[in-house]
Amino acid sequence: MHKSNMDKPTITPDSEWAERFEVAFNQIHHILKRLNPNEYNDAFMKLLTDSSRKHRVIQQVYYDLRQFAKLRNALVHEKLERKTFIAIPHENTVLKIENIAKLLSKPPTVLDIATAFVVSVNLTTPLQDLIKIMGTSSYNQFPVYEKGVFQFLISENGLTKWMAASIHKGSIHVEGKTVENLKPYEEHHNVVFVKRSMDIFELEDIYEESFQKKRKLEAVIITQNGSPLEAPLGIVTSWDLIEIDLLVSRD
Known part of the structure; x- marks a missing residue:
C-alpha cells in the first residue's frame, strides 16, 4: 500500500x-x-x-x-x-x-589592510631627505632597496639610535650622510615577504607563529609573488591588523 x-x-x-x-x-x-x-x-x-x-x-x-x-x-x-x-x-x-x-x-586579502603606498628608499638616499619624509608623512618604517633587492628595514628606533650616537658638542650633522649610515643601527628586523593573494587568516597565522617563537614581526612586505626581489606593493605592521575589525564592521 x-x-x-x-x-x-x-x-x-x-x-x-x-x-x-x-x-x-x-x-x-x-x-x-x-x-x-x-x-x-x-x-x-x-x-x-x-x-x-x-x-x-x-x-x-x-x-x-x-x-x-x-x-x-x-x-x-x-x-x-x-x-x-x-x-x-x-x-x-x-x-x-x-x-x-x-x-x-x-576573507579579505593582505592588500585590503596594508598601507598600499610604500615609501621605499635606497642606500644612497640622503638622510636629510629621509628625515623630511618622516616628518611630513605618517609612515615610520621604510624598506631599503638597492638595485631592486631588499636590504633592510628602517625604523624610527634605528634613526634615533644613529642620532644618539652622532651627537657631537650638542649637535647632529646629517650633511653628507645617507641611508647606508643607518644600517649598523638597525637590528636584524624580522621581516616577512608574502604574495599579494594571501588572505588575512594566513597573515594572522604568520604573526601567531612569530609570537610563539618570541620573535617580534616588524613588518610584512607584500609583493606580487612574495619575493624580496620584487617591488613592494604594500606593507603591513601589527597596527594594521586593527583594520581587519573595520573591514568586518563594514560588511
Missing part, C-alpha cells in the same frame, strides 16, 4: 529558511576545521573558541556564531523527521549567517 503525498514531508517556504541556515552553518564549521588542522576535537564551539584567539575576523563574529550554534543544535538534534523543524530561523538570522559564511569563505 502506497503512502499518499500528504504523508511525505515537503519543503515549505519556512522550512527553506531552516535548510539555508543549516547549509551556511555547515560551511562555517568546515572553515573552522580548516583553520585548525591540528585540532583533534572538531566540535563547533571548540573550533570557534580556538579560532577566535588567533583571528580577529572570528573574534568579531564570535558572539553571533555562538548563538547560531545553540539554534543549530535545537534545529538538528530536536528534529523528529526529515525536512521538519521544531523552529524556523527568522529571515534576518539566515541572511546574517549567510553573510558571515560568505565573509569567511572569501
Whole structure:
C-alpha cells in the first residue's frame, strides 16, 4: 500500500529558511576545521573558541556564531523527521549567517589592510631627505632597496639610535650622510615577504607563529609573488591588523 503525498514531508517556504541556515552553518564549521588542522576535537564551539584567539575576523563574529550554534543544535538534534523543524530561523538570522559564511569563505586579502603606498628608499638616499619624509608623512618604517633587492628595514628606533650616537658638542650633522649610515643601527628586523593573494587568516597565522617563537614581526612586505626581489606593493605592521575589525564592521 502506497503512502499518499500528504504523508511525505515537503519543503515549505519556512522550512527553506531552516535548510539555508543549516547549509551556511555547515560551511562555517568546515572553515573552522580548516583553520585548525591540528585540532583533534572538531566540535563547533571548540573550533570557534580556538579560532577566535588567533583571528580577529572570528573574534568579531564570535558572539553571533555562538548563538547560531545553540539554534543549530535545537534545529538538528530536536528534529523528529526529515525536512521538519521544531523552529524556523527568522529571515534576518539566515541572511546574517549567510553573510558571515560568505565573509569567511572569501576573507579579505593582505592588500585590503596594508598601507598600499610604500615609501621605499635606497642606500644612497640622503638622510636629510629621509628625515623630511618622516616628518611630513605618517609612515615610520621604510624598506631599503638597492638595485631592486631588499636590504633592510628602517625604523624610527634605528634613526634615533644613529642620532644618539652622532651627537657631537650638542649637535647632529646629517650633511653628507645617507641611508647606508643607518644600517649598523638597525637590528636584524624580522621581516616577512608574502604574495599579494594571501588572505588575512594566513597573515594572522604568520604573526601567531612569530609570537610563539618570541620573535617580534616588524613588518610584512607584500609583493606580487612574495619575493624580496620584487617591488613592494604594500606593507603591513601589527597596527594594521586593527583594520581587519573595520573591514568586518563594514560588511
